[in-house]
Each structure stands twice: as C-alpha cells, then as structure tokens.
Amino acid sequence: MLSPERLALPDYEYLAQQHVLTYMEDAVCQLLENKEDISQYGIARFFTEYFNSVCQGTHILFREFSFIQATPHNRASFLRAFWRCFRTVGKNGDLLTMKEYHCLLQLLCPDFPLELTQKAARIVLMDDAMDCLMSFSDFLFAFQIQFYYSEFLESVAAIYQDLLSGKNPNTVIVPTSSSGQHRQRPALGEASMLEGVEASLFYQCLENLCDRHKYSCPPPALVKEVLSNVQRLTFYGFLVALSKHHGINQALGALPDKGDLMHDPAMDEELERLLVQVPGLVNSVSASPEASCLPSRTPPRVASPWRPLHHSRKVDAESDGSTEETDESET
Amino acid sequence: MAVVPVPLPSPKMAVEKRRPAVVPVAGFTDSGRPTVSRTAAGAESEEDFLRQVGVTEMLRAALLKVLEARPEEPIAFLAHYFENMGLRSPANGGAGEPPGQLLLQQQRLGRALWHLRLAHHSQRTAFNNNVSVAYECLSAGGRKKKPGLDGRTYSELLKRICRDSEAPEEVVAPLLRKIQCRDHEAVPLGVFRAGMRTCFVLLEFVARAGALYQLLEDPGLAAADRRVGQAVLDTLEGALQAGDSDAAAPARYLEAGSRLGPDSLALAMDRAVVARRPGVPMTREEFLEKAAALFIAKVKPVG
Numbered sequence: 001m002l003s004p005e006r007l008a009l010p011d012y013e014y015l016a017q018q019h020v021l022t023y024m025e026d027a028v029c030q031l032l033e034n035k036e037d038i039s040q041y042g043i044a045r046f047f048t049e050y051f052n053s054v055c056q057g058t059h060i061l062f063r064e065f066s067f068i069q070a071t072p073h074n075r076a077s078f079l080r081a082f083w084r085c086f087r088t089v090g091k092n093g094d095l096l097t098m099k100e101y102h103c104l105l106q107l108l109c110p111d112f113p114l115e116l117t118q119k120a121a122r123i124v125l126m127d128d129a130m131d132c133l134m135s136f137s138d139f140l141f142a143f144q145i146q147f148y149y150s151e152f153l154e155s156v157a158a159i160y161q162d163l164l165s166g167k168n169p170n171t172v173i174v175p176t177s178s179s180g181q182h183r184q185r186p187a188l189g190e191a192s193m194l195e196g197v198e199a200s201l202f203y204q205c206l207e208n209l210c211d212r213h214k215y216s217c218p219p220p221a222l223v224k225e226v227l228s229n230v231q232r233l234t235f236y237g238f239l240v241a242l243s244k245h246h247g248i249n250q251a252l253g254a255l256p257d258k259g260d261l262m263h264d265p266a267m268d269e270e271l272e273r274l275l276v277q278v279p280g281l282v283n284s285v286s287a288s289p290e291a292s293c294l295p296s297r298t299p300p301r302v303a304s305p306w307r308p309l310h311h312s313r314k315v316d317a318e319s320d321g322s323t324e325e326t327d328e329s330e331t
Numbered sequence: 332m333a334v335v336p337v338p339l340p341s342p343k344m345a346v347e348k349r350r351p352a353v354v355p356v357a358g359f360t361d362s363g364r365p366t367v368s369r370t371a372a373g374a375e376s377e378e379d380f381l382r383q384v385g386v387t388e389m390l391r392a393a394l395l396k397v398l399e400a401r402p403e404e405p406i407a408f409l410a411h412y413f414e415n416m417g418l419r420s421p422a423n424g425g426a427g428e429p430p431g432q433l434l435l436q437q438q439r440l441g442r443a444l445w446h447l448r449l450a451h452h453s454q455r456t457a458f459n460n461n462v463s464v465a466y467e468c469l470s471a472g473g474r475k476k477k478p479g480l481d482g483r484t485y486s487e488l489l490k491r492i493c494r495d496s497e498a499p500e501e502v503v504a505p506l507l508r509k510i511q512c513r514d515h516e517a518v519p520l521g522v523f524r525a526g527m528r529t530c531f532v533l534l535e536f537v538a539r540a541g542a543l544y545q546l547l548e549d550p551g552l553a554a555a556d557r558r559v560g561q562a563v564l565d566t567l568e569g570a571l572q573a574g575d576s577d578a579a580a581p582a583r584y585l586e587a588g589s590r591l592g593p594d595s596l597a598l599a600m601d602r603a604v605v606a607r608r609p610g611v612p613m614t615r616e617e618f619l620e621k622a623a624a625l626f627i628a629k630v631k632p633v634g
Contacts, residue, residue: 007401007454018405020397024390031386032377043386044417047393051410073406 076254090136120146151215196234400450482512498537540622554612562603
C-alpha cells in the first residue's frame, strides 16, 4: 500500500533512514574478504545470501562489535541471537556472574567490550556487589536496554547528573516546579528520603532529549508512563524500570515477553533433532547442550530443585519493578 | 573454548563461513573445499577488482532500482533482486540440460511478474518502466519463438497476477474477460501497459472494498446489513458517476472525493437504515462482486 512519507523523502535521506548504504558497503567488504567464494557461486548468489542473512538477522554472528552496533536492526538481531543461543541457561535456572555473561557475549562477538556488560550488570545489581550472580532473564532485559539504547542512556546520565547538581540541563523554563533549580544538596539526614531527582522535571528533560536525539530512543509515551508512577527516582531506578517495562520490550521488538522467554517449541524441536545427530551427547540429552560451552566453573546452585517455569510466572506478576538484587523467584 | 552453539534460527552455513573467522569456528569449516586462493587477486587494487568482475555495475543498477521503487523493506527487496538475477544468468546453479519450452515460458512469466511488482502502480514512472521491462522479457524471441507478445501469454500473466492476490476469482473474472486478447493476437505495448495497470488498480480497489466490508460486517452473522451495504455501494456508484461529468478533471475528483467523505457516507447509511426494512444480509462475496462490477463497468474493452 501507499506510504507517501517514504516516497517523499529525498533519495539520500531514504537510504540513510533504511541503512541501505551501510549494508551495501558491508556486502562489498565481505565479498572482498571472500573472493574465492564468488568464483564458485557467482556474485548474484553471494549478494542474495548476504541480504537474506541480513533479513533473518543471522548476519551479525561472529562479527566485529563496530558492525554489530552499527544499525538498530543489527542491535536487535544481536539481542535475538544472544537470547536464542543461550536461552537454555535461563531454562536451567543457572545464575551467572557478569564475567560469565561477558564470555557468552564474546562467543557471538569476539571483541564485545567489557564496559557494556558491566553497565548492564550494574542495572541488575544496582551498582553494588558486581560479582553477584544474576538470572538470565534479569541480565537479558537489562542488557537489552543498555545495548540498544546505549547512546540515549549516556545522554540521560548526563541530564541526571545535571539535575542532581541543581542545574537545569535543557534551559527549559519550568515555572511550576522550582525544586529542581533551587534545591540545595540535601543534608545527610534527609538523603535517603530525597534520593534521586524529581520525576516530572526529569521527564520534561527526557522528552526534549527524545525530540532531538538522532539515535534510537524508547517511545516517549512509555517513558512518560514509567516516570508518572513515581515522585522521585534515581538513575538506576529509572533504568530498572525501563528494563522491566514490557511495552518498551515490545516496541523494541527483539525479544518476546518475559513470560515467553523460555518458550520456543520450534527451537526445542530443532535442538532435539540436532542432538540426536551428535553421538557423544545422546546420553545426556536431558541436560542442556549449552552447559558444555559455558565457562568451566559451574555456579553453585542456590535453591537445589529448581522450580518449574509455570510456577515462577505467577511470582513474576506480583513482583514490582524495584528489586534491588537478583531475585531467584524471577527466573 | 568449546564449539559455538548450533541452535541458530536457520544456520546459513555459507554465509557464516564468510564472516572473518576471528573465533575458531570448528563446526563450520568445510574440509572438502580448498581453503584460500587469494593469490589470484594479487596486486590489483580492490576497486579494479570490483569493476572487473562487475560488482560495481551490479550494485549501481541495484541501487537505482531501490531508489526507483522505494520499497518499505529495502534489504528484503535487495535479497529478492539478487536472487532473481542469479536465476537469470545460466552460469549459476542451472548446470543441467537446457530447460524445455514450457519451463522457459514459466521462467519468463515469473521474471515479468517480479518486474511488475517492483513498484506500486501509483509511482507512475517507476511502474511504467517496469511494465516496459516486463514486456521485453515476455516478447524476447527464443529458438522456436518469434519475437513479440501473443495474447495467450498476456492472458496467462493477467491470470497469474489475479491468482496471487486475495481477490476471489469470480470478482475479477469479468475484468479478465474485458481486457483479454485472443490467443494468437499480437499484443502491443500500449495495450499491455493499460491492461497491467487496470488489473493492479482493480486488485487494490477490491482489497479496499474488502476492508470497507469488514467495517460493515456483523461478526456474529458473518454478513452485513443489506440496507447499509447497498447504501455504501450506491454512494460509491454516485461518486464514480460524478467522475464522468463534463467538468474538468480536478473538479471531478474533488466532487467524487466529497461524495465519499465520511459525513456524506454516514448520512447515506443512516438514511438507508431508517427508510427501508431489513432484508437478507449481504455476504462478503456479494459486496465485493458488486463493488468490482462498478469499477469494471468503467473499463473500456480491448479491441
């Protein structure tokens, strides 16, 4: 059907919006690195496979980080690949540390920066005890926000710092709420009460940011929803709320809802089929195949007989967005 | 380091193999093939290489197609584009006996269809270009075939276009009868172009009519109130007739548009419900058939 907006854009803007040139350039680079393939299969076939793999999202596997983060589609594809490859970690209920998750990420992207994994872990662990264990789903959803919106979050952090120190970063005049501008740093005694920044002021700044931000932002309406539920909040409180918001997860479109995270019958079938073909594994089919490729240290089991999934979903519904530590019940 | 986990959506071995193998990807190396023959590329610069093997030209053409058609999903469009190109060149894949006459004909139809669908018919220039290319595809001479497009191929193509759409057969059949040519007749480009455009416009018209019906339909009955359905059809007919009047074209379009505006439509529907008694409900097929008939009545027959 018609979509006049797309058709009315100038050529170059249309191409930039869809990242066509990024993929064309990359296709040529890949072709140059694999010249022997084209003599065998032909150029058209090479390009067909390249662009098909981009559509399917398999093009980011084992690629360098700069490429993986180059477009929103690449980021979403990477998140999806990470989920699909290591879903069984969550299914088994294994809890891993930040470093272990980082190893998993590096299996898919060898030069994945540690900094990004650390930032994601900080969302789950609230800035303390960075060697704590995290559940797969907690890490995955925090990682999703941190990785997909990483530029946006950097700007948000700057705004937050400005607000915290009493500056108004956007020079937006807000006649009704002066607290942000004139507030003195709280005395130690009331620090716990006045932790963070005022939510409505924070939102005004973020709304402004979303308007002019050239990278991906979460939908402003959903950010508003997140911020309208609270009076004040801290930076990490905000990130936790974003990572747990299922609307934002849906808008991003890379991962299923939290409840369906472990549910993928087609993939399970495929796994079964593949496992039968591997002679060494047949005896241990019940165990996860991925367990074998995890870093050798097996994390200690916290609660020995892991609760089956359908029980834990009920718990999920009750948990609010304010868990400060990895909550076993949420796996 | 262990083997990279296998469970990926659909492991495209060939594609993954070409990624720079920074990780030792044990599972993906195909021992049957000679590893590298990079010496051939030797000293030539990459740009020269790309030009020599035709990559530059190929990508330029692809990019032009993308810009012409402005597809919603350009990457899928490109995958499709190159796939079609790969099928066309005999050097790839088709290393067997030459295809039979029938198969050749099918391939020609497929290629023509692909060109026709590259751009929406409202993008006039792009669509017309693609129609011309499709026409050339179909009228290329073969060993036994004289150049030129015959009525049989043209009708076959029209049928394929309609069959691939969601429009019911009996709805579009009257149009096909009107714009088809005789099997042995030669079809000139003008007739071909008009036929293709009419066909695509009708299919979109039917799709929209289907959406309209959905709004009228009572989900419980799986049918619409006849009074309302008929009122909508009458309004549609009135609007189409407004298009026939002697006034200048832009004025006619405005007139037709205003008759179809939500307010006049609502008024007509309201009046119909009040004035008449409920009759037998109207089914989707009936509604679509009647709507399409209004359109088809305006189409001039070929010849």
